[in-house]
Amino acid sequence: MTEFKAQPPAGLEPSAASRAGASVYELIRDDIVSGRLKANERLVVAELAQRHRTSTNPVREALQLLRGEGFVVFSPNRGARVRPIDQDFVRDIYEIGVLIEPALARWFVGMATLEDIAELEAIQDEIERNNFADPIRHSELDTRFHTIMYERHYNRHAAELWWKHREVLRAVSRRFSFTLARRAQVMREHRELIQCIKDGDAERAAALVAQHVEGSGRHILEQMRAAEAARAG
Amino acid sequence: MTEFKAQPPAGLEPSAASRAGASVYELIRDDIVSGRLKANERLVVAELAQRHRTSTNPVREALQLLRGEGFVVFSPNRGARVRPIDQDFVRDIYEIGVLIEPALARWFVGMATLEDIAELEAIQDEIERNNFADPIRHSELDTRFHTIMYERHYNRHAAELWWKHREVLRAVSRRFSFTLARRAQVMREHRELIQCIKDGDAERAAALVAQHVEGSGRHILEQMRAAEAARAG
DNA sequence: AGACTACAAATAATGTATAATCAGGCGTAG
């Protein structure tokens, strides 16, 4: 069986410049995406340096990198703040996914080999065997399922964009669990998608992926709204 | 008449942290996008610091920012290199544009006011008056034309993405000039687009934008191929 | 009193300088 650990598509993980830099970058990024750092929270360089046992230089660089990726916002002479991973943000990126993923999927239908299809089915089997019992595992399997379809796409830019968005959504949805309705929907859509690929029906596959991503986005948004309502009420 | 200087959509220009930082960032970025820095060229921090009369810190931060935006690639312990703005790169981003811009345009059709349409027409008049005589001016007007349609879109992420891609394409195409065929096509498509918006025909507007972006991308790619062939032959 | 302004101190970003380490590349000796 193949590796079922969620991995970036092609051969390129941003992988920060080096040891300290990479670790600071990843730690801060995780803190943002997972919600440990609150929206709009100030990111004071000296504090972060102390917390992560490094000097200020790597922290400053990590923040700039995060700025370039959109996770951190700078105001001149007032430093960095956490970009809020709020409902708007999630909606924005899943809507972009709805536009991009169908195109990636359409291409895949024309390129899929028997091995690809076998692997998709193996993963789907595994997803069903797991049946959401282990949410982390489900997330990894599901990500892998889509990665197989997108990772060989010639448009590296689009694939990279997809992967970045995927990571954010994955981190956000870790906070929630799947509703029964959504579980059934995921299973059904994956199976249907595999069938489309087998049939070589690119258009239907694209439409299905659009629907799948749309559904996934809606699901997360509803969970976020519910959580917020619970917090407020 | 309104401002015809190309400007970012909403109120947010990345605008690096401060004077020196911003200028280093912009200068390096321009050098990359305009082709003054060649593909895969090494970006030695000390050199850049000297050339731009600053210390190494701002340079390193600018490079990290550029990395986050995808213009620079890092290898651990071997520093930064220019990400090649080659045909693949251009194709990648214009293809993404073909997917995203129609969605932005579709939304605009449902939101356009009489003032918006008047402004689009004014700009198109201006474009026709200029008639590609001043290419820079044409580029600014054309960018403004599209900015009007996209800048108020609720999906800030998508609008920002569009703007970043637009800047790259603008810089690349500065090296070339418009073929007669392309000139006519631009005029026709803009006028048709305005008509669609007046009619409230969102679907046709979206299709037209897709075609328009597709055509623009193809045009640039062909120019790039021609230039490369000329260089090689 | 309440509110507003001017100025001073505190906080932190930004830029500069310099050193210490470390990894990779290159040339030379064996």
Next chain:
DNA sequence: CTACGCCTGATTATACATTATTTGTAGTCT
């Protein structure tokens, strides 16, 4: 051809200067 050692430059670490923003205080005006 391989091993050793040197050189370049990346990366990290400090320390400090400069600048901008924020905050607080005191004095003044209404």
